[in-house]
Amino acid sequence: MNTAPITSWEGAEAYFTFADKPALLVAITLVGIGVCVWTIASMAIHENKAYKDM
Amino acid sequence: MEQSVPELMARLDSLEASLSMATTINSEVFYWWCTALMLAIHAGFLAYEMGASRAKNALASGMKNLIAFAFLIPAFYYIGWWIYLAFPTGFTITEGSEAGLPWSEYMGPNLTDNASGIFYAAFTLFAATTASIMSGSVIERIRISGFTILALFLGAVVWILGASWGWHPDGWLTTEWGLHDVGAAGCVHTIAGFFTLGVLINLGPRIGRFNADGSVNNIDGHNMPMSLIGLMLIVMGFFGFLGGCIIYTGDMWTTIYNTPATLSAFAFNTLMGVAGGMIGAYLVTRDPFWMMSGALIGVISSAPALDLYYPGFAFLVSFGGGCIMPKLNDILVEKFKIDDAVGAVAVHGFGGVWGLIASGIFASGYPNIAGPDISFVGQLSSAVVFMILGFAPGYVLSFVLKAVGLLRVSEAAEVAGLDKAEVPASAYPESSVPAAFTNDPTSPTPAE
Numbered sequence: 001m002n003t004a005p006i007t008s009w010e011g012a013e014a015y016f017t018f019a020d021k022p023a024l025l026v027a028i029t030l031v032g033i034g035v036c037v038w039t040i041a042s043m044a045i046h047e048n049k050a051y052k053d054m
Numbered sequence: 055m056e057q058s059v060p061e062l063m064a065r066l067d068s069l070e071a072s073l074s075m076a077t078t079i080n081s082e083v084f085y086w087w088c089t090a091l092m093l094a095i096h097a098g099f100l101a102y103e104m105g106a107s108r109a110k111n112a113l114a115s116g117m118k119n120l121i122a123f124a125f126l127i128p129a130f131y132y133i134g135w136w137i138y139l140a141f142p143t144g145f146t147i148t149e150g151s152e153a154g155l156p157w158s159e160y161m162g163p164n165l166t167d168n169a170s171g172i173f174y175a176a177f178t179l180f181a182a183t184t185a186s187i188m189s190g191s192v193i194e195r196i197r198i199s200g201f202t203i204l205a206l207f208l209g210a211v212v213w214i215l216g217a218s219w220g221w222h223p224d225g226w227l228t229t230e231w232g233l234h235d236v237g238a239a240g241c242v243h244t245i246a247g248f249f250t251l252g253v254l255i256n257l258g259p260r261i262g263r264f265n266a267d268g269s270v271n272n273i274d275g276h277n278m279p280m281s282l283i284g285l286m287l288i289v290m291g292f293f294g295f296l297g298g299c300i301i302y303t304g305d306m307w308t309t310i311y312n313t314p315a316t317l318s319a320f321a322f323n324t325l326m327g328v329a330g331g332m333i334g335a336y337l338v339t340r341d342p343f344w345m346m347s348g349a350l351i352g353v354i355s356s357a358p359a360l361d362l363y364y365p366g367f368a369f370l371v372s373f374g375g376g377c378i379m380p381k382l383n384d385i386l387v388e389k390f391k392i393d394d395a396v397g398a399v400a401v402h403g404f405g406g407v408w409g410l411i412a413s414g415i416f417a418s419g420y421p422n423i424a425g426p427d428i429s430f431v432g433q434l435s436s437a438v439v440f441m442i443l444g445f446a447p448g449y450v451l452s453f454v455l456k457a458v459g460l461l462r463v464s465e466a467a468e469v470a471g472l473d474k475a476e477v478p479a480s481a482y483p484e485s486s487v488p489a490a491f492t493n494d495p496t497s498p499t500p501a502e
Contacts, residue, residue, distance in 0.1 A: 011498040016162035023168035025157035032128055040125075044460060051464035 077304030078168045084302050085172040091294025092179035096123055099186040102284030103193055104481075106275035106343075106396055110471025112196045112481040116196055122185050122205040129210035130178040132156050137211065138177065141218040142225045162454040176298040177214070180242060183295065185209035187246035188448075194273075195468050197262050198476070200452075200460040207277050207451055209250050216241035216443050218438055223312050227439065229425040231432035236309045237299055239358025239409035240436060245444035247403020251392070252448030256456045259393030261468055265309065272385055273395070278343060285346035292341045296320055296360065313424040315361040322365040327356035330345035334376020335341060337464060338488050341380075347401050348376040356406040358433070362420055368501035371412045403444070410437040 005020035136154035220227035331352020355375030383400035414433030
């Protein structure tokens with residue numbers, strides 16, 4: 001997969017992967033936020049189960 | 055050797071470009087190491103809070119710190135840095151702040167931007183420090199999920215809004231009221247302390263903390279030496295924190311308000327503040343835990359005017375803070391029945407307010423670059439803004455979490471210990487912890 005936004009280092013500015021695809025950057029951000037929310041939800045579920053098992 | 059004028063000019067341009075790049079790299083290196091040093095704050099909070107917990111809760115307390123740290127890094131990337139750039143004028147979005155959005159070309163490797171990443175990193179560590187201030191107060195009865203939500207809101211939203219208002223060259227508290235708070239006593243410590251107070255009101259005390267007649271029981275942590283080492287690590291990390299509070303320009307140092315300063319000024323007053331706070335807290339408590347907390351109080355007491363105070367006077371301001379804050383903690387516990395397990399509301403919340411008030415009394419009249427001179431009214435009014443900005447969201451969010459059952463652990467889990475209830479590991483697997491160290495009233499006490 002070619003993720004490079006540049007073809008040469010000459011005059012390069014933002015050169016991180018997908019830098020030339022802003023919609024994809026937004027999507028990656030949303031997935032990251034989703035991972036955090038999902039993990040916090042799983043944390044709460046784990047706690048509920050642990051308290052029930054006490 | 056003869057050189058033509060164009061050749062000499064080209065050589066001069068080349069030297070200037072090299073000098074400029076060296077300055078840029080020096081700046082990056084400086085904040086890189088400040089950020090690294092700030093990690094000691096989190097090692098310190100980890101040790102300090104685990105030690106302040108009973109053995110049955112040691113790992114759960116530590117988990118809480120680790121989780122808050124891990125979640126705050128992406129949360130600050132997703133929203134925190136943008137909030138700082140967006141809201142210096144209040145609640146309207148400042149033009150150009152989109153540079154801080156996570157899909158901006160500046161929020162990743164960029165050969166034309168040597169600043170965004172390094173400042174994002176330093177501010178992220180400030181954010182994690184702010185959230186960790188709350189962490190110790192709520193040990194041994196808060197749900198980790200509820201704590202994580204509170205820590206994210208405090209660290210990635212609330213404090214950084216306060217920083218945008220009052221710890222920013224264009225922040226309205228400075229441009230309108232002349233706020234001067236170079237060491238972030240207001241946006242970090244006051245906000246975190248009062249946010250914590252709001253949470254503690256809804257969270258309630260640990261089981262056994264208060265008797266039916268209102269008298270108070272001490273609940274000792276299982277490892278005071280670990281707590282003391284942790285507190286010393288926090289003090290060490292504060293040299294990275296306060297280093298990150300000063301701006302490296304290449305020509306000279308400035309404060310975050312663009313007033314000229316020296317790192318020497320910070321060195322003088324940070325050390326004298328640490329000493330004053332420790333001595334003051336020792337004088338009134340004789341307690342090593344409070345003596346080390348006094349070191350933090352000392353830093354916070356002098357923080358707003360670290361660049362301005364005569365060091366001998368910073369020592370006295372911090373000594374005063376070290377004497378007063380343990381007494382205010384006693385009032386919170388004994389009169390208001392607030393179970394703050396480590397005294398963070400007094401150390402950070404009241405300590406921050408004291409620092410701002412003291413600087414208003416003793417450092418008024420100094421000019422600002424943007425906005426009126428430093429004044430008592432300006433410092434006091436800003437302190438009130440920080441108190442409200444901390445307390446209101448802390449109280450409201452914890453109230454909502456309580457209503458949906460996400461704030462406090464079950465009674466059975468609290469009595470048995472949170473490690474047993476929810477952590478798939480054991481703090482001390484090869485040793486049997488005597489009941490005397492767990493403070494568990496249901497466990498038998500070893501024969502004397």
